[in-house]
Amino acid sequence: MRRLPILSAVGLAILFLAVDSPNTIPTPPSEMVYVPAGPFTMGSNFGDTDESPEHLATTKAYFIDKYEVSNADFKKFDPAFIYKDGNDNHACIVTWEQAATYAKSVGKRLPTEEEWEKAARGTDARLYPWGDSWDATFVAWDETIPRGGTIMNASSPYGCFDMAGGVREWTDSWYKPYAGNEVGCESYGEQFKVCRGGSHFCDPFSFRSSHRFYLPTNTTGNYYTGFRCVKDLE
């Protein structure tokens, strides 16, 4: 397995300065986890062309949902939302417009691509939220596996579950090339929003934390698509 940690000495220094001491870590709201400010390795030189170049990105500190938004919570927001009785799982087949409206209604927002990827893979450039190994037992492989209920029950470095598999998760970012990427694509621009993390119906390739997928804002294209939210620190 190949990966290229590109945290330079400068990057490491920034990271060191950005690390919170235990006394300063804010208490996350219920069912959310804290992600500190600082740089991380984003993208990949070994995935799709839109993932390259691997680069350093930086985020502010933020809170992010531990789990994907559930059926039950989404139904409280949209009574017309239909799901099978007793299926206490993630909300699925949700458009970007619906997800963004939901997030706003609960005082949160959708994560940017940077925020999503950092929450999923931490700062050590790992391939998946749990590390670099692949096995199907790490992911919610089908609808029978509830949120946070995979066999390995592995979380991301910051404590998020199901950031690989389950449902593809909406981000707030338009599908655009990273700086320095010169491979053209007619889909780039402010036409599509980026989804991350793969879903039930995916190859291991799509579960990698750097993988990007894109969809229009008003449809899921029948892909299993849901979301999780972030909240800014006050």
Place this chain on the structure above:
Amino acid sequence: MKRMQSVFSVCFVVLVFSANAQKNNLFPKKDDPLHVRVEMFDQLMRDNHWNEGVFMQQVIFPPAGLEKPLVGSQEDVCGVTAEYLAGYSHMYHATKDPKAREYADKVFAGIEQLERVTGVPGVVARSFNKTDKPLWHEQVYFFSTEWHASKSMPGYRWQGDLSSDKFVDLCYGVSTYFDLCADDEHKARAAAFIDRFVGRCLDHNFKLVDYDGKMTLWGNFCPDLPHEPLNALEMLAGLRTAYHMTGKPRYLSSYQMLIERYHYDEQAMFAKVLFPKEWTVPWDDHLAAKSYWQLLRYETDPLLLNRYRTAMNRHWWDWKNSDFKRDIEIWYHMLYQVLTGEQVVGEKCLDAAKGMWGFDRVKGTFNVPQEDGTMKKIESELEENSTDMFVTYWFGRDLGFIDAEW
């Protein structure tokens, strides 16, 4: 707040009610001889499922959407078509009937059109339709965002995101055609098609890459990324086939590299998922079987043949207890006997072959999106396809398992 179904609101449908739009309503009787049943189902497929050289995997007849019977789930059209190409090739090889070759040539031209419609050499569509605007089924079946207006063939729409399954189907169908049926001109065209198709995969580090430069949802054979053992088997078969058909050293050297540096031959031995049972899916068996058909005939190295045989033994552990509920399980037994020389095709298997049946036309209710974004339930008739029966029958006839008089 919009309801979930509103995602289909971009689809505009004109319902055209026309009685008897299906061309052929002539089904065989259950007690007709096998060869009559096969011939009549073949005719039904050519009359009702034919779409400019490709076979629609499923047909929903009017009034559910269109004036012609070409609407339904289409994600496997490319696969069904490639299977039919193999079937017609065996038919020609067994009978030398020029009609069989003519059908095969037309089907191969359909496969070429699946590539031409995408406008990108080596990118093959799952399906296409001659239409300027989206059809309702695009929004309901599979992934609606994978349908595109063709730039190379204006007036057509095509479905992308080809999977590893279709990679296997195409290599299997086109190579069988190349080996058993095609004349010199068509052999050259078949080799050129495989060269573009498999070659593009090689050029992208063993990935199926769509028109937008991204790997397709299930197009991962890449040695630098986690992949399923079945995909290792499939890529070895694809490369060996491409070398067999084109003679280009790049395919053989890539094949050898995947074996020597990445141990794809060892990975391939685990292509069959046995445990846990819930993770076994029947179509994986079918993909593996087609891959064995190529690898075990084209490979000559005894060590590699031993590996592939070991891999197939793992499948056979499951196949040997088949109840032949699906026609294709008959094919697995015949295939195993042809490739290994073991006499495994018994009475039970042959009885099952004598009883093969294509499909029944059934009634279904379909949720058809309307212009205002609502859905309307429409009852209509539906036909699946008779691919498994057709391929199994003509393979069995060609290889001497099935008597022409049955």
